[in-house]
Amino acid sequence: QKEVEQNSGPLSVPEGAIASLNCTYSDRGSQSFFWYRQYSGKSPELIMSIYSNGDKEDGRFTAQLNKASQYVSLLIRDSQPSDSATYLCAVNPMDSSYKLIFGSGTRLLVRP
Protein backbone atom coordinates (compact mmCIF):
# COMPACT_ATOMS: atom_id res chain seq x y z
CA GLN A 1 0.00 0.00 0.00
CA LYS A 2 1.30 3.41 -0.97
CA GLU A 3 1.69 5.87 1.91
CA VAL A 4 -0.29 8.59 0.14
CA GLU A 5 -2.73 7.63 -2.59
CA GLN A 6 -4.42 9.79 -5.17
CA ASN A 7 -6.39 8.99 -8.28
CA SER A 8 -4.15 9.97 -11.21
CA GLY A 9 -7.08 11.23 -13.30
CA PRO A 10 -7.50 13.13 -15.41
CA LEU A 11 -10.50 14.60 -13.65
CA SER A 12 -12.40 16.61 -16.23
CA VAL A 13 -14.96 19.22 -15.13
CA PRO A 14 -16.71 22.05 -17.01
CA GLU A 15 -15.86 25.65 -16.24
CA GLY A 16 -17.82 26.90 -13.24
CA ALA A 17 -18.30 23.45 -11.70
CA ILE A 18 -16.93 22.14 -8.40
CA ALA A 19 -13.85 19.96 -8.69
CA SER A 20 -13.35 17.42 -5.91
CA LEU A 21 -9.90 15.94 -5.39
CA ASN A 22 -9.30 13.15 -2.91
CA CYS A 23 -6.34 11.70 -1.05
CA THR A 24 -5.92 8.86 1.46
CA TYR A 25 -2.92 8.23 3.68
CA SER A 26 -1.68 5.24 5.62
CA ASP A 27 0.12 6.76 8.65
CA ARG A 28 -2.61 7.26 11.25
CA GLY A 29 -0.32 9.46 13.33
CA SER A 30 0.14 12.07 10.60
CA GLN A 31 -0.62 15.56 11.81
CA SER A 32 -0.07 17.99 8.94
CA PHE A 33 -1.55 17.87 5.48
CA PHE A 34 -0.90 20.01 2.42
CA TRP A 35 -2.23 20.52 -1.06
CA TYR A 36 0.15 21.74 -3.77
CA ARG A 37 -0.70 22.71 -7.33
CA GLN A 38 1.81 21.96 -10.09
CA TYR A 39 1.52 23.31 -13.59
CA SER A 40 3.25 21.34 -16.33
CA GLY A 41 6.98 21.97 -16.27
CA LYS A 42 6.80 24.05 -13.08
CA SER A 43 7.45 23.39 -9.39
CA PRO A 44 4.74 22.68 -6.78
CA GLU A 45 2.98 25.71 -5.34
CA LEU A 46 1.31 25.53 -1.93
CA ILE A 47 -2.46 26.03 -2.01
CA MET A 48 -3.70 24.90 1.39
CA SER A 49 -2.51 23.42 4.66
CA ILE A 50 -4.79 21.74 7.19
CA TYR A 51 -4.05 20.30 10.62
CA SER A 52 -7.42 19.71 12.32
CA ASN A 53 -10.46 17.65 11.44
CA GLY A 54 -13.08 19.54 9.49
CA ASP A 55 -13.09 22.11 6.75
CA LYS A 56 -10.76 24.99 6.01
CA GLU A 57 -11.74 27.52 3.39
CA ASP A 58 -9.56 29.96 1.45
CA GLY A 59 -11.26 31.75 -1.41
CA ARG A 60 -12.48 29.20 -3.94
CA PHE A 61 -10.58 26.39 -2.20
CA THR A 62 -11.79 24.22 0.68
CA ALA A 63 -9.65 21.54 2.28
CA GLN A 64 -11.38 18.81 4.27
CA LEU A 65 -9.69 16.49 6.75
CA ASN A 66 -11.05 13.33 8.35
CA LYS A 67 -8.33 11.72 10.48
CA ALA A 68 -10.53 8.79 11.53
CA SER A 69 -10.95 7.82 7.86
CA GLN A 70 -7.40 8.94 6.97
CA TYR A 71 -8.81 11.07 4.20
CA VAL A 72 -8.06 14.55 2.88
CA SER A 73 -9.86 16.31 0.09
CA LEU A 74 -9.68 19.56 -1.82
CA LEU A 75 -12.73 21.23 -3.31
CA ILE A 76 -12.34 23.92 -5.96
CA ARG A 77 -15.48 25.97 -6.48
CA ASP A 78 -16.23 27.86 -9.70
CA SER A 79 -13.44 25.99 -11.50
CA GLN A 80 -11.57 27.98 -14.13
CA PRO A 81 -9.47 26.77 -17.08
CA SER A 82 -6.47 28.27 -15.25
CA ASP A 83 -7.05 25.69 -12.49
CA SER A 84 -6.03 22.95 -14.94
CA ALA A 85 -2.94 21.43 -13.33
CA THR A 86 -1.78 18.46 -11.28
CA TYR A 87 -2.77 18.62 -7.62
CA LEU A 88 -0.41 16.96 -5.16
CA CYS A 89 -1.46 15.83 -1.70
CA ALA A 90 1.37 15.81 0.87
CA VAL A 91 1.46 14.40 4.39
CA ASN A 92 3.88 15.05 7.23
CA PRO A 93 4.36 11.67 8.98
CA MET A 94 4.51 11.59 12.76
CA ASP A 95 7.75 9.57 13.07
CA SER A 96 9.73 11.64 10.58
CA SER A 97 8.44 15.16 10.85
CA TYR A 98 11.23 16.55 8.69
CA LYS A 99 9.80 15.26 5.43
CA LEU A 100 6.72 15.43 3.28
CA ILE A 101 5.36 12.31 1.64
CA PHE A 102 3.61 13.09 -1.62
CA GLY A 103 1.01 11.27 -3.62
CA SER A 104 1.51 10.94 -7.36
CA GLY A 105 -0.99 13.71 -8.00
CA THR A 106 -4.34 14.09 -9.71
CA ARG A 107 -4.46 15.83 -13.05
CA LEU A 108 -7.38 18.26 -13.27
CA LEU A 109 -8.72 19.50 -16.61
CA VAL A 110 -11.25 22.33 -16.59
CA ARG A 111 -13.09 22.52 -19.91
CA PRO A 112 -14.09 26.02 -21.14
Added chain:
Amino acid sequence: ETGVTQSPTHLIKTRGQQVTLRCSSQSGHNTVSWYQQALGQGPQFIFQYYREEENGRGNFPPRFSGLQFPNYSSELNVNALELDDSALYLCASSLGKGQAETQYFGPGTRLLVL
Protein backbone atom coordinates in the same frame (compact mmCIF):
# COMPACT_ATOMS: atom_id res chain seq x y z
CA GLU B 1 7.16 33.62 -6.17
CA THR B 2 8.41 31.89 -3.02
CA GLY B 3 11.78 33.60 -2.81
CA VAL B 4 13.53 30.23 -3.16
CA THR B 5 15.98 30.16 -6.05
CA GLN B 6 17.77 27.24 -7.69
CA SER B 7 20.56 26.94 -10.22
CA PRO B 8 21.05 25.85 -12.87
CA THR B 9 17.57 25.54 -14.38
CA HIS B 10 18.53 22.76 -16.75
CA LEU B 11 21.49 20.42 -16.95
CA ILE B 12 22.60 17.59 -19.22
CA LYS B 13 25.17 15.09 -17.99
CA THR B 14 26.39 11.68 -19.04
CA ARG B 15 26.37 8.48 -17.00
CA GLY B 16 29.13 8.32 -14.42
CA GLN B 17 29.60 12.07 -14.14
CA GLN B 18 29.06 14.16 -11.02
CA VAL B 19 26.69 17.09 -10.60
CA THR B 20 26.17 19.90 -8.07
CA LEU B 21 22.85 21.68 -7.75
CA ARG B 22 22.39 24.87 -5.74
CA CYS B 23 19.58 26.39 -3.73
CA SER B 24 19.07 29.69 -1.93
CA SER B 25 16.37 29.59 0.71
CA GLN B 26 13.71 32.20 1.36
CA SER B 27 14.85 35.05 3.57
CA GLY B 28 14.59 34.05 7.23
CA HIS B 29 14.29 30.33 6.52
CA ASN B 30 16.93 28.13 8.15
CA THR B 31 15.83 24.74 6.81
CA VAL B 32 16.29 23.35 3.32
CA SER B 33 14.86 20.09 2.01
CA TRP B 34 15.68 18.42 -1.29
CA TYR B 35 13.28 16.31 -3.34
CA GLN B 36 13.54 14.32 -6.57
CA GLN B 37 10.53 14.27 -8.87
CA ALA B 38 10.54 11.73 -11.69
CA LEU B 39 8.19 12.27 -14.62
CA GLY B 40 4.58 11.54 -13.67
CA GLN B 41 5.39 11.01 -9.98
CA GLY B 42 5.16 13.06 -6.83
CA PRO B 43 8.33 14.50 -5.28
CA GLN B 44 10.39 12.06 -3.20
CA PHE B 45 12.28 13.30 -0.15
CA ILE B 46 16.08 13.08 -0.41
CA PHE B 47 17.26 14.86 2.75
CA GLN B 48 16.85 17.95 4.90
CA TYR B 49 19.38 20.36 6.37
CA TYR B 50 18.71 22.45 9.45
CA ARG B 51 21.27 25.01 10.54
CA GLU B 52 24.06 23.34 8.54
CA GLU B 53 23.40 19.79 9.78
CA GLU B 54 21.57 16.93 8.10
CA ASN B 55 18.27 16.54 9.91
CA GLY B 56 16.84 13.53 8.10
CA ARG B 57 17.35 11.42 5.02
CA GLY B 58 15.11 9.47 2.65
CA ASN B 59 15.82 6.22 0.80
CA PHE B 60 18.56 7.50 -1.45
CA PRO B 61 22.05 5.98 -1.80
CA PRO B 62 25.15 7.66 -0.33
CA ARG B 63 26.14 9.03 -3.73
CA PHE B 64 23.48 11.67 -3.03
CA SER B 65 25.06 14.10 -0.59
CA GLY B 66 24.46 17.65 0.52
CA LEU B 67 25.69 20.69 2.34
CA GLN B 68 24.17 23.72 3.97
CA PHE B 69 26.14 26.91 4.39
CA PRO B 70 26.04 29.53 7.18
CA ASN B 71 23.73 31.72 5.06
CA TYR B 72 21.40 28.66 4.85
CA SER B 73 21.90 28.15 1.12
CA SER B 74 22.42 24.54 0.16
CA GLU B 75 23.97 22.20 -2.37
CA LEU B 76 22.95 18.76 -3.58
CA ASN B 77 25.75 16.64 -5.01
CA VAL B 78 25.18 13.46 -6.97
CA ASN B 79 28.13 11.24 -7.88
CA ALA B 80 28.34 8.45 -10.45
CA LEU B 81 25.21 9.58 -12.25
CA GLU B 82 22.82 6.92 -13.50
CA LEU B 83 20.15 7.18 -16.19
CA ASP B 84 17.43 6.93 -13.51
CA ASP B 85 18.75 10.10 -11.89
CA SER B 86 17.08 12.05 -14.69
CA ALA B 87 14.41 14.06 -12.90
CA LEU B 88 13.33 17.45 -11.62
CA TYR B 89 15.25 18.28 -8.44
CA LEU B 90 13.36 20.51 -6.07
CA CYS B 91 14.60 22.49 -3.15
CA ALA B 92 12.15 23.61 -0.47
CA SER B 93 12.81 26.01 2.36
CA SER B 94 10.98 26.34 5.66
CA LEU B 95 11.20 28.37 8.82
CA GLY B 96 12.12 25.41 10.98
CA LYS B 97 12.27 21.65 11.11
CA GLY B 98 9.04 21.08 12.97
CA GLN B 99 6.17 19.01 11.74
CA ALA B 100 3.84 21.85 10.96
CA GLU B 101 6.37 23.89 9.09
CA THR B 102 5.25 24.68 5.59
CA GLN B 103 7.77 23.98 2.87
CA TYR B 104 8.00 26.37 -0.08
CA PHE B 105 9.50 25.09 -3.30
CA GLY B 106 11.94 26.70 -5.66
CA PRO B 107 11.57 26.46 -9.45
CA GLY B 108 13.64 23.27 -9.65
CA THR B 109 16.57 22.01 -11.68
CA ARG B 110 15.79 19.64 -14.51
CA LEU B 111 18.58 17.07 -14.88
CA LEU B 112 18.92 14.82 -17.89
CA VAL B 113 21.44 11.97 -17.73
CA LEU B 114 22.41 10.44 -21.08
